[in-house]
Amino acid sequence: MFINFNFTSPNFSERILPIEYVVLHYTEMNFDDALAKLLCAEAEVSAHYLIKKNGEIFQLVGEDKIAWHAGKSCWHNLEKLNQNSIGIELDNLGNEAFPNSQIDSCLKLCAYLKAKYKIPTPNFIGHSDIAPSRKIDPGIFFDWQLFAKHGFGIWHNYKTEDLKELYSLNEKGSHVELLQQKLQLLGYEIKITGIFDFQTNFVVRAFQAKFLPHILHKKGLDYYRNLSSIYTWCSSCDACLNKLITYSLN
Numbered sequence: 001m002f003i004n005f006n007f008t009s010p011n012f013s014e015r016i017l018p019i020e021y022v023v024l025h026y027t028e029m030n031f032d033d034a035l036a037k038l039l040c041a042e043a044e045v046s047a048h049y050l051i052k053k054n055g056e057i058f059q060l061v062g063e064d065k066i067a068w069h070a071g072k073s074c075w076h077n078l079e080k081l082n083q084n085s086i087g088i089e090l091d092n093l094g095n096e097a098f099p100n101s102q103i104d105s106c107l108k109l110c111a112y113l114k115a116k117y118k119i120p121t122p123n124f125i126g127h128s129d130i131a132p133s134r135k136i137d138p139g140i141f142f143d144w145q146l147f148a149k150h151g152f153g154i155w156h157n158y159k160t161e162d163l164k165e166l167y168s169l170n171e172k173g174s175h176v177e178l179l180q181q182k183l184q185l186l187g188y189e190i191k192i193t194g195i196f197d198f199q200t201n202f203v204v205r206a207f208q209a210k211f212l213p214h215i216l217h218k219k220g221l222d223y224y225r226n227l228s229s230i231y232t233w234c235s236s237c238d239a240c241l242n243k244l245i246t247y248s249l250n
Contacts, residue, residue, distance in 0.1 A: 001108045003049075004058045009039050011046035012065040013082075019063065019117045021085035022110060022152070023070055025127045026092040026137040034091060044068060047087040049109060055101035057109060073130035074189035081130050086113055090138060095221055097141050110152045122248060124152035125187070132188065132206035133199065140213040140224060156211060156243040162235035163215070169230050171196040179233060182241055183207065186248060196233070204231045211240050 027034035031052055037043045038050060038060055047069040050058045061067040069087030073080065090106065092098055098106075113119060124147065127135040148155035167176055177194040184190050188203045208215050208231065209224065215234075216224045223229050 001105070001112060002057065004056060007035065007039055007058055007060055009046040009060040009067070010041045011038070011044055011068050012061045013068075015064055015066045015083075017084040019084055019086055019113075020119065021075070021081060021123045021125060022113055022119060023081060023085050023087050023125055023127055023130065024106075024138045024142070025069060025087060025089045026094050026139055026142070027089050028092070028094045028137065030093070031091045034089065038089070047089040049086070050089045050091065051102055051105050051109070052091045053099050053102050055099075055105040057105050070127065070130060072134070073127075075125060075130045076187045077189075086117075090142075092138070092141075094137065094139050094225075095141075098143070103143070103146070107147070107150055107152070110147070111150070114151065121148075121151050122154050122187075126206075126210060128206040128209060129187065130189075133202040136205075136209065136225065140209050140216045140221070144210050144213075154244055154247050156240040156247075158236065158240045158243055160236070160239070161214075162239070164235045165232045166235060166238060167196050167233040169196055169198075169201055169232075176200070179238075179241075182245055185245055186241065201231055204233055204237070205229070207241070208237065211244065212236060 038046050046061050046067045048061045048063060048067045050060055066082050067087045068082060070081040075081060110124060127137045144153055145155050147153050172195050176196050177192055180190050180192045180200060183203050190199055190203050
């Protein structure tokens with residue numbers, strides 16, 4: 001695995017906590033603009049790695065430093081994921097498939113990081129997992145099933161499609177409270193209110209984008225990107241969530 005060390009971002013802090021997570025992102029801009037932004041001190045953003053569409057890997061921040069990629073974030077009640085994670089940016093506009101060459105390089109990089117830091121399989125996560133109300137990357141074109149197959153993240157292997165609506169916005173009750181508890185158990189930051197409120201709506205969007213992306217492909221990219229879009233919880237979502245929780249607890 002070749003890594004290009006020709007560029008160094010000034011945007012980093014000293015690391016204190018051990019590395020426990022890898023957070024995957026997309027740039028949502030072309031490569032040159034993304035590289036310039038990640039190297040710009042005024043932008044105050046960075047990532048440890050940037051992977052070009054052709055598969056070339058650039059290290060912009062040393063792994064022993066904190067890169068500024070996660071922002072306000074939370075996963076399994078752990079806040080500020082910058083502190084103990086490695087951030088990987090993928091050169092992608094957010095509306096396109098990821099080339100095989102890029103995915104192959106990302107898989108190799110994840111394998112290297114997993115072995116070096118003994119990162120648990122479930123701890124390969126997306127920006128949308130840890131900041132569901134703000135972020136949607138790495139998006140609905142990222143193949144989490146493939147990454148889980150290689151040991152980076154979890155998957156459900158649920159194949160039956162049942163889009164029967166169970167819950168939707170503003171619904172109240174113990175059944176919604178149970179859903180929130182399960183999503184929280186999986187790792188998402190969500191308050192237990194018993195109401196299918198907007199915080200729940202954002203988490204459901206993140207969950208579907210990662211584990212049932214075909215649902216959002218049907219709705220369209222504009223719908224997915226619109227922060228005011230409304231999502232529903234369906235039977236397939238419920239079955240997938242139950243399988244994922246079972247996996248996480250084993």
